[in-house]
Amino acid sequence: MAQQWDMKTFMKGASILTISAIIVKLLGAVYRVPFQNLVGDKGFYIYQQVYPFIGIFIVWTSYGFAVAVSKLLAGSTSRGEAKAMMRVAFTYLLLLSVAFFALLTIFAPFFARSMGDVELVPLLRAGAYIVLLMPALAVLKGSFQSEGRMVPVAVSGVGEQAFRVMVILIGTWIAVRSGASLYVAGEVAMWGAVVGEGAGVIILALYFRNTFKGPLEKVDTWRVVKELTIVSLGISASSLILLLFQLADSFTVYNILLSNGFAADAAMVMKGVYDRGQPLVQMGILIASTLALAIVPLIAHHSAKKAGRGALPFIRLTFRTAFLFGWAAAAGLALVLPYVNEMLFETRDGSVALIIFSLQILWLSLILPLTAMLQGAGKVKVPTLLLIGGLVIKIFANQLLVPLWNVTGAAIAGNIGFAVITFGLLLYFKTVWPIRLAPTRFYGWVIGATTLMIAIVLPWMLIADGFLFDQLPDRIEATLIALTSVSVGAVVFLFVIMKSRIMAEKEWFLLPFGKRLATLQLRLTKRKGE
Structure with missing residues (x-):
């Protein structure tokens, strides 16, 4: 009942x-x-x-x-x-x-x-x-x-x-x-x-x-x-899409590698190296997945209200948070991936393909909350069709690109499929809520924070790899470089974002576990507020 x-x-x-x-x-x-x-x-x-x-x-x-x-x-x-x-x-x-x-x-x-x-x-x-x-x-x-x-x-x-x-x-x-x-x-x-x-x-x-x-x-x-x-x-369509892309790879990548002249064992290993990207992307989209679960009840509840601004503040907040952390995770992982690859999986094999693969984090970080918000508004049919369309594009792109660039081609094909879905969802989203999701200033500060992160982390990795940790066993060296680089990158990125205040303290509070971030931002911007 x-x-x-x-x-x-x-x-x-x-x-x-x-x-x-x-x-x-x-x-x-x-x-x-x-x-x-x-x-x-x-x-x-x-x-x-x-x-x-x-x-x-x-x-x-x-x-x-x-x-x-x-x-x-x-x-x-x-x-x-x-x-x-x-x-x-x-x-x-x-x-x-x-x-x-x-x-x-x-x-x-x-x-x-x-x-x-x-x-x-x-x-x-x-x-x-x-x-x-x-x-x-x-x-x-x-x-x-x-x-x-x-x-x-x-x-x-x-x-x-x-x-x-x-x-x-x-x-x-x-x-x-x-x-x-x-x-x-x-x-x-x-x-x-x-x-x-x-x-x-x-x-x-x-x-x-x-x-x-x-x-x-x-x-x-x-x-x-x-x-x-x-x-x-x-x-379940948005949650299924990553699995459906994996299924497309199961039927195409190994077969195409064999037809490209690779021996069976070599093709299996190459596909296994490519599959290392799956857990990396899953960890990268954790925030987006959490947002999709947490924010939909808010949007569904406030959409029913006739008075006030309804769900619009939560919609803007969800998009900006998803973009912010999706961008940061994709860019940060791509930057340190060779070391993360060796830290987790023993070798740096396939790092170029995995760097491209990890960019899917950004697209999925937007796809998951966008489809969730549309579902909260009762819009299911068009997002589902867009997801199916993206899958079809992925399958055809695999057929074109894997023969040219092996598993790197499969990683590019995945990005193309997800990008098409993302832009399609954004266009449809605008027909449901014709609002500005984020100001130009927001994107400018995100790009600025990313640029500073790269400018600091990249020299650190080169110095650590060439001088500081080069006497250690390879996997321990990679682990130390990966963990320190991720920590430094996260601190630099968040510092710039919080100093810019493109996310207000009251907005951090609405997010899961956002109280600590709101408190930290208040401390960082205290003098500015005074």
Whole structure:
């Protein structure tokens, strides 16, 4: 049934989900580093070829369908109607899950051959089992969210990811130590994802108390199914886009490298090196992902208000914050990437391709909150079409550019696809809210802060690499240079931004964990204010 929440309860729930999402996304990005260290670039290639298949279904059901179920239940008029809707949602998802399970299991050899590597079949079949857990996970999450009970959802999300990471890393370590093949290690990693989802379902089930008692009421099954499909795809489209780009790479990059004359092992290693960019981008877009989760409730709440400025201040704030941190993360990572590459992944292989790859952080940092804000205003269709269009461009660009520049071409293709989506969203955004998102002064100070950051960090890296740390082992040297450069760069960039006051203190306060930044800015600008 529809829940009457006040703004305090609403934002408390959003804050709980935001904190849990940060933990989940951090775990999801960080575990790939020790995993790559255990299995090497070839083993990383094996895992990354298959992961998008299950990742897409996980995001669509556990996130998109959960929100869709929540929306349906929140709009129900009685417990009997809500109970009937839950039954329809579970049945529909169960049928979808069984269909996808059968598809992945039966056609695993076809998908593996299409990716150019028939040894991926066991991994695809192992990962297929995860889809059978999705109906319970999505319906339970949606049920809790419709009641405003965010703690079970948060605990389940963190527990699910923690179990998954633990099983993947421990299982992979045992497989590698026992002398098993890298494909067996990859299969173990797939089973780790299955175990993680199972843990999430169990945690939610322990919290669950069936409040939908009483007789079932009649509902329009087709309407429920239609709304579940449309809302779930629209809501999850922006979260799916990175996985869909990965899936496009799985089917194209390795095959094109083989046709370019590379031996199979060399092509696998090259693709594995290219895949190092995935966790780097995931960590880089963490702030944007957090913003998308945290700011949408504010926009949805204030959009409904007829008095005052409504959602416009929050819209401008979201855009400026996303641009600011997306730009800083992309530029900063590109600057120090050779050292970060060696620090995390043992070598500097593929640094040029990864520098280009890391620029995707800026585009994704804008795509995620822009689509989230449009969804908050009920605009789903056009953003979804733009995301699909960008994916098509990525696929065609891969065919054109990978033959010319190998994995560097794939990185360029990704940037082209994401850039098209970003500019398309901005143009459409202007038709919904014809407002100025940021003044010229804002962009000027961001570019100025970046220029100063480069002017200070680049000489420091050259000096540290050539004189200060050159006697240390290579990976330790790279670690010290990377960490000091990131720290110095972040301090310089934030110092300029705060002294310029292009973000007001009251705006920092509205952001997750912005209180410390607001306090720091007040101290830095105290004399100026006096």
